[in-house]
Amino acid sequence: MDFKLSGRIIDESGEGLMASIFIHELGKGTAADIDGNYEIDKLRPGNYHLHITHIGYKSQSKTLLIKDADVEFSTEMIASAIQLESLTIEANPFKNGPLEQSQTILVIDRDYIEKNNAGTFANTIEKLPGISTINTGVGISKPVIRGMSFNRILINDRGIKQEGQQWGTDHGLEIDPFDVDRVEIIKGPASLMYGSDGMAGVINISPPAFKQNGEIEASINSMYRSNNDMISNSASFAGNESDFVFSGRFTMQDFADYRVPAENFNYAGFILPIFENRLKNTAGSERHFSAMAGVKKQWGYSTVTVSRFQQKAGLFVGAVGVPRSYNLRPDGNSRNIDIPRQESSHLKVIWNNSIMLDDRWLELDFGYQKNIREEYSLPHSQEVAPDNPFGNLALSLNLDVFTANARISQQKNDKGQAILGFNTQFSRNQHSGFEFLLPNYESIQGGLFYFREIKFSPNLIFNTGARIDGAYHDIQEHLQPIYRNSRPTGEIDQRNPDIQKSFVNWSASSGLSWVFKENYNLKINLGSAFRIPTPIVLSSNGVHHGNFRHEIGNPELESERSYQADLNFAFSNRKVSINLSPFVGYFDGYIYLAPSARFSTLPGSSILWEYRQNDAIFLGGELSADINIVKDLSLNIGSEYVYNQNLDTSLPLPLTPPFSTFAAIEYRLPLDSKFIYNMRIFVDGRLAADQNRVDRNERTTAGYKLLGAGLSWEMKLKSQKLQFQVAGQNLTNEFYLNHLSRYRLLNLPEQGRNVTVNLKIPISIR
Template sequence: MNEIPIISSTFYINRNMKLIINMLLCLSIASVQAQNILEGSVVETTSQKGLAFVNVYLPDLEKGTYTDEDGSFNISGLPSGNYTLIVSALGYETFSLRTTIPSNAPLTISLTPSAIEIESVIISTPFHKLQSENVMKVEQANVSDLKSNGAITLADGISNIAGVESISTGLSIGKPVIRGLSSNRVLVYTQGVRLENQQFGDEHGLGVNDAGIESVEVIKGPASLLYGSDALGGVLYLNPERFAQQNTNSGDINANYISNTNGYSTSAGYKQSNDHFKFLFRGSLAEHSDYKTKSYRVTNTRFREQDFKAGLGYQSKGFKTEFRYNVNNLKPGIPEGIGEQSTNKSPLLPFQEVTNHVFSSKTKLFFNTSSLNINLGYIYNDRKEFEEHHHDEHEEDHEEEDHEEELHDDDILEAALHMKLKTINYDVKYNLPKLGKFETIIGIQGMNQVNTNYGEETLIPNAITNDIGILGTSHIHFKNADIQLGARFDHRNIEINNTLNRNYNSFNGAIGFKTNITQNITSRINLASGFRAPNLSELASDGTHEGANRYEIGNSNLKNEQNFQTDVSLEYKSQHLEFFVNGFYNTVNNYIFLAPNGTEIDNTPVFTYSQEDAKLYGGEFGFHLHPHPLDWLHFETSFETVTGKQTNGLYLPLIPANSLNNMVKVELNNKWLHKGYVFVKLKSVFEQNKVGDFEDNTPGYNLLNAGLGGSFMCLKRELTVMLTGNNLANKTYISHLSRLKTDGIFNMGRNINIGITYKL
């Protein structure tokens, strides 16, 4: 029965690969140039003295170095061409320069003192510019900064970014929410490829551990132009840690203790690079007991997570490539109420075991005045769910420890729900030679995905999905303004159980405008459309959704979701003050939602999928003050709001409540303490009374957090110590995006997190 879809899927892949090969043959007409050297010096603007230990980096080539004590630098082994050069140092404005290699003379770069944080290159947008140069508004945060502010997991950390929240089930499970949109409306990218791991499922998280992730970028708004279906609401882009700089090596070990869950997380990594080859690897392990509120522990929110990442890269002349692999195994319990009170870490029934394998390759070919990027990925998601009636009954007088030990003996446990999702995706983009003020990229993206069931129960059926998209986008430079525009066509085919075949097509476009009103004020206006094809769960689910306590029935007649968003932003930046205002209005036609139909199957309420036009609107506001001459003192405030409504007047479900964040931070740096800090943060979440038809209101609350940390030398190596406290007042509260709110279960109480990192 499976032979026909496999043959048709293979034919589809071969046809797409032929198209890619033909494209490569047509584009590879330029000759590769010899290797070159880029040299120069970095000086302070006023004194013209050389600056030591300044980072000089070529993001297009992923090569860089640090200046010596005199401010001089030298980077060898570079191909000919035009590249962006980024120069950054703590306490100075980040400098960006478009340079030609080979250069006629050594460069002299002046840096201006500033208390504003160092800018980084934005990777999730196609032209890889600094955010200050980007037409599209993108939020970026370093994972190390998120953790120093008290984040325990990656899903927990992204909620510290304005406009981003997380739908959570305890600590182990979190789904990103961008301006009120979540699930398959938010696309996750890791290692340069789209992550496919049954995103519709509520009982498992991102499938990626924060160990080995360097930074997070968030595109808030439709990004279908760049990424196709499922980027209707935005993109969460995870940047893996960089390889070591040329002819260097480094390693580190990290350990964290989390008091609330009596849990821990550890990781260790090493990386090395020479003139041509580079490699890295990192392993991590985390175990947590049930999280604790002020009054009780929430039974079966315990979990165990194992993660391993590795990478291998090679660079020579006008060619660079890298291969990365990540395997993540998460075993979370599925909470069903308040019961056993213990600090055991082995999940009780029901629980899930989700293993995610991500293989990726990134290759870039440099020609005289153009380049070709080829990203390939293979994602293998193995999802199992174990339930009580699939295990031999135990006598009530058995010891609890023995019971838990048997639950985790795979020889006697059989998964009730077992799905394997195998995804092959490709992304090929050609950077055309720059023509006057135009930078242009054309590309083709595609995906082949096979979902197969192996368990006794079937939530969604066996199916094959094929995607293909063709895009083109340009960045136009003017003296005081930049324009970015583009268009894209997508086709998706879904074949379900050899009985149902659906095709979805969509044409989308985007245009953005950025201008510097004054030297310190930047404005952006972006207009973009996006789409999302219905997923397998929405089309064909027919079964009980454990943990959610509902029976879901799909709708095979669902149409594409199609949206159009207007996004406006205004930013002010000076040496001691930053200020921003973002506003958006998002209309979504054929918005798909799940609602009860008033019937029951096997004493479980039935939920069905329907469609209705909807709109979302809101925005973010914030400022960052570091007054002169107290540059070490920082005041930060941000406010975010979003409202989601259907055209029939009903509110959309799972819309985050309005929130206000205030933080005071002190930076401490001297001869023995590096990057020291102390902060106090108050998060105020307002009442959410604009709720979906079958949701309850949630009251507002205030959370007090604080922390301190810094780095110093220990045995001639750098040791970083971190101490943070979350919910220090031990407030009892329920987040509107908690999946446990329907049972009246509180979110996590007071937690103290102690972390150390030692560089080897």
């Protein structure tokens, strides 16, 4: 039997609001009419999580039980001059994540992503406090949360953990920023719900809400970036035909060698030229498509998504081996992608299900990923056979991953919820090419967790949970013949032995969220997380050209254990929203890569770098504020700081981002007319301090100042809406070094002045 949910949404004066009402579990919603009345019909008995949002008002969240009759729910919304995200995954008034969660969580929507699109997904979110990026040029980047990256951060795309050789700095995050609708960033340990790789945080990429029945929309996005002449075009569509839901997107992105504010650089005491201010062979191209189809019914939904991301990117000619003046000369084509280069392909097939079982919800996610990464360079003649069958293919890594996740949740009316979940994953990696870095391996891991949320009152929520995980790695021995001057010596080098290792570990956390006054929210989270050593840290043994070093794994490594505490204090009223998020963590057996006192015998490398374990501490915090200065004029400020120390060496850990502050001021021009409206002008800047706290043999980096500005507006041509934005980055053409950049090791600066032009054309088909 079906029932109806209805009610009225009003403001503080009792006037109706045309708010959005959304049922989280069904991906289904509606909009209230001009008087604030709404109605959602054809609902089966069960528990539902309801979100109410309206721009200019604090969002609300409510759990409702529909049992044997229609339900009426009406509410009054509180006005706020602070503009909150309109597509908040779990709505609340404090901009610090779901009220139900005790961790620090940032939530952004498509509007934020489109406004800050920097060509890669990781660079798009780096303006958020606590988020940094490790860059290889301008087309390859990976996120850093509170100074930690690689396999300590889990990227969750539509419920499936993204697996794409994320252990290397030169292995970018293969996500199309145009294909991201809303993002939830969990800062701090999240191993409880997500497993080993969630030790430092999780980036949840969620699909957009389903369209309403009979609705079909499309859009076209175009972007141009002047610094590297990047041209991006992306087209999408989405619709709902009698509860058959579907969507698709295709993106093309091409860019040339990027420009830097320098004419030369210093490498090992030699001054080498940068011709025409362009870094040779840093051009690239990307192609991405995704398609989704499924059904949305009263019992829930089931969808299948297929996507493929392909990238071909040149590597600066001095990034593999030793840079020399003769090969830095331009070849006459700034868009040419030559050797050395990398090519990657990431195929994903994801099946998502949400099914109502009486008063419970069962979520099932299944995924298959195939990630192929290839590196091309000229072979070193002294280490390959004269009949080298691989040509210029230096390294090929072929990774297949099968994933299955299951969660069953039960709402305890307004008293919270309970979640029982299971995750499992099987991986197989195979290598090829004339170089060796990683052996062939197979790995299987899985975990079982229980999470309990208790609402003592609407303003005091406690949660706790525990998890147990196991993993087994089967790593194959690799024997490599030794050649000198292309002649076999008859000797064999065992690059790694057979390794079979199993691990069992646990994690647990508890926390609370307390709204102790109407405008104050305090969150506390205490937890112990773990990280299982990956086959990479156990068995790698080769030159990782992307990092300019010979890396050696350690098969004796044990699981990493952390004990962490997070605090989040939020204040919000009509004019101001402030968040303060300090954190501290102790790591027992922190795994990291460190230089040794030995030199490598392999060509194209220098000293050996070894994976080690030492105890370490991390502490720091973020401060963010949104201030409505006067009507239509707002200020946003975000600061971040990370301090860490290796407790055994009494030195800092490598690749730690410096203290930095980002600020932006925005003014909405009162120029709304029939044709041009919603015009905004903004100015932003970043101040980064010197980074002098570095590990042994790691270089210090000077601080810098960056200035940006932009203008956005909307207009109508007849009935067609157009959205424009023009923005500039590094407008002063500042020469600066990014401490986390891969090219920092070559004393190469970051890109110079850039102007970005964006055009979006939303199309309502029906």
